[in-house]
Amino acid sequence: MKQTPLGLTIDNAGLRYPNVNQAILDKLSMQIPAGQWTCLLGRSGSGKTSLLRYLAGLLDSNVEWQGNVICSDGLALQQRIAYMAQQDLLLPWLSVVDNVCLSYRFNKQKITPEVTEKALALLDQVGLLAVRHALPQTLSGGMRQRVALARTLMQDKPFILMDEPFSALDAVTRHKLQQLSYTLLKDKTVILITHDPQEAVRLAGRLYILTGRPAQAEHIALPISRPPRDIDADSALVQQRIFHLLEQDYA
Structure with a gap:
């Protein structure tokens, strides 16, 4: 039986590791649309993987968490996630x-x-x-x-969490696997961490950059074309803005 895609709301979230003075994430809010790919970018150490691992239930006893994670059907997120690592x-x-x-x-x-x-x-x-x-x-x-x-x-599972699964592949293999994954994961709700702005713009239905210390989520507008996108002039402009924001956050 075909499943109805589910969305996710992350509201005013904070994440801190014990015995660390500064939180990794603070006042972070995101809308994860049902049946689409949401891509997360950010500098190394911005908390992308920590967020994904928390959502997957892999950090429950090791971090201090604040905020709400709400599925669109009102049920718990646990047991409804598949995790694909790097x-x-x-x-x-x-x-x-x-x-x-x-x-x-x-x-x-x-x-x-x-x-x-x-x-x-x-x-x-x-x-x-x-x-x-x-x-x-x-x-x-x-x-x-x-x-x-x-x-x-x-x-x-209705939710698929992907932590840079294509990053170690050559360019052609990576492109083909992006296309294959997008096709086979249709109707799933996917959160993809990537360091590659081109990959993010190509695949995202929604795109966030984690910026600041502690990090918050900044929503980035995408071209009107549907993913997986060709890298045209509009896509290149979005990539340029992403690079600019990332460079600012490394400063």
Whole structure:
């Protein structure tokens, strides 16, 4: 059954690590539209990854948090997130198809023939059905990230958090994987961290830059064309503004 996309509101949020004088985030508010990609940029140390990891439930006992995180259906965010990290995090002793099914193993769910069939269908979608029995170390970087994408899709969560998953790839592979991810994650609500203004402008339905110390979120207007965008003159102007804001924040 097709899921109705869900949006997210982050309202007046603050995040501080214990025993650190200055908060990382303060008075941060963002609207994450349902069924779109929201891209986050910011200098190193601005709190992008900390925010994503908090939303994923990976920092609950390690940070002090203030503010509200509200799903558009009023239900809790927990258990409704899939997280795709910069590293593919494939287990080297498991085959490609077994890596795709990893969430079932972690949740101690039985891998039935139906589950395996779903995994194989996803590998077919990402163009890796022929290497389903291969070990990760035999694959290229781009192929490994496609396995990670299939594993993310296998979880079938409404919210997808992506922390620079394309950053280690060459330009052509990166462009192709952006397109593939955008196609396969349609109707999902995606938050993507990136250091690449071109990637952000290409993929974003909404775009924020985290600026300041502690950081707040500044909304950046995007071209009227729909993502994934061609990099035209309007897109180049937005990229130029992003670079200007980032340079100011590093000063």
